Amino acid sequence: MIDGLSDKLRGVLKDVRGQGTMTEKNVTDALRQVRLALLEADVNFAVVKDFIAEVKKEALGEKVLLSVTPGQQFTKVVNEELTRLLGSETSELELKGSPAVIMLVGLQGSGKTTTSAKLAARLKSKGRSVLLVPADLARPAAVLQLQRLSDAIKVDCFDVAERKDPFEICKEAVRFAGAKGYDTVILDTAGRLHVDETLMGELKSIKEAVNPVESLFVADAMTGQDAVSTAKGFNEVVGLTGVILTKLDSDARGGAALSMRMTTGVPIKFVGTGEKMEALDVFHPERLAGRILGMGDVLTLVEKAQENIDEKEAVKLEQKLKKDTFTLEDFKDHLGKIKSMGSIESILSMIPGFDAAKKTKNIDVDETQLVRIEAIIDSMTPQERRNPGVLNSKRRIRIAKGSGTKVQDINKLIKQYAQMRKMMKRFTKSGMSGLKNMLSM
Ligand SMILES: Nc1nc2c(ncn2[C@@H]2O[C@H](COP(=O)(O)OP(=O)(O)OP(=O)(O)O)[C@@H](O)[C@H]2O)c(=O)[nH]1
Ligand SMILES: [Mg+2]
DSSP, X not given: OOHHHHHHHHHHHHHHHHSSSXXXXXXXXXXXXXXXXXXXXXXXXXXXXXXXXXHHHHHTSHHHXXXXXXXXXXXXXHHHHHHHHTTSSOOXXXXXXXXXXXXXXXXXXXXXXXXXXXXXXXXXXXXOOEEEEEXXXXXXXXXXXXXXXXXXXXXXXXXXXXXXXXXXXXXXXXXXXXXXXXXXXXXXXXXXXXXXXXXXHHHHHHHHHHOXXXXXXXXXXXXXXHHHHHHHHHHHHTOOSEEEEEOTTSOOOSHHXXXXXXXXXXXXXXXEOSSSTTOEEEOOHHHHHHHXXXXXXXXXXXXXXXXXXXXXXXHHHHHHHHHXXXXXXXXXXXXXXXXXXXXXXXXXXXXXXXXXXXXXXXXXXXXXXXXXXXHHHHTSOHHHXXXXXXXXXXXXXXXXXXXXXXXXXXXXXXXXXXXXXXXXXXXXXXXXXXXXXXXXX
């Protein structure tokens, strides 16, 4: 996502940093390019204007022009202003009330149903008891879709039975949740192709009846500026407390993400980055700014790792590494955990410099490789997994046959495993600085 914008801005900043001194003229030149890049990314015109004015004011001050490292200072200013544009601070979800009611609204196909379930899974993992409510009766399959998702994530879904009216359903569901001890209710409302009066009326009356603590607008980031104007429309009538931007994994240009906060005044709370239930991230303005400017997003990466690898397992892993008993079985297990963090590519792109390296070095991320690795390890005997040293060529041929791969694949895997062991050993020895080394490799 927002690759185009990121490429361009990084290019401009690199040029600026390459210049020893800075003058009013090269600041103006650089800003002209920044402005173009933002407009091309479909960022709202007024937002761009304000942004450029702020950066210019800062950049032409003494701190930048007279500093020893004007290029770095300029980058810092752009980063700070970009962060401000995105909302400065992380906006937490409000969960007051018993039950706390969260209402999701938005246009058709924006991702409301998927996001309702993702949010439910997330809150469940934080120990909350969630009731999902299908308040979309406009489309026959809508209720079924939410039921399926709630089955998959093992969250209860309100039984709408014979009820025909979304307003009644929501009221009834919140009452039911209160009586049954659920602490959170998520309402998945119906979407429309356009903002229309019937829908707005329906949403308004639901809101008044159940008094949600959060009314979140679900916006498809792909629709850029349109998403922003629709959000404004919803905000005026329904009143929003936040925005969830979906499909940031797609080739969205970034216009929605960068204009939403300033034009609507409503914070972005989460971003959707895929179709899977785990693909919902808390929105951190400073981290997205860092990613756009090629500074990477190591914090999100570390958090994802923490969510997927629990403390006990981490300790066990560390002991294994220390005692040098980290086997191929563990290796497979470990890869499985990494896989559950998202696609390999999405994980790697959080590492500073990866996106740039990918382009210049033509790195091709092969997601099927993990499947192959699993197949290979599955075809080994327990002894081989514990001690790959015994893998002579005869055994390698047998494993290749068994796993439908080539002997080269086996050789490669053994090499990778050895490398990983070495790398991890270094990490357990040196702690944080080891992690840095790993990430910079
Ligand atoms: N790639 C990607 N796809 C998403 C994301 N969020 C939702 N989708 C997909 O977008 C499509 C529409 O999602 P829904 O959740 O059904 O959207 P909705 O807003 O409930 O749609 P209606 O109920 O018809 O108004 C589905 O195919 C989802 O899998 C996301 O963050 N990334
Ligand atoms: Mg839906």
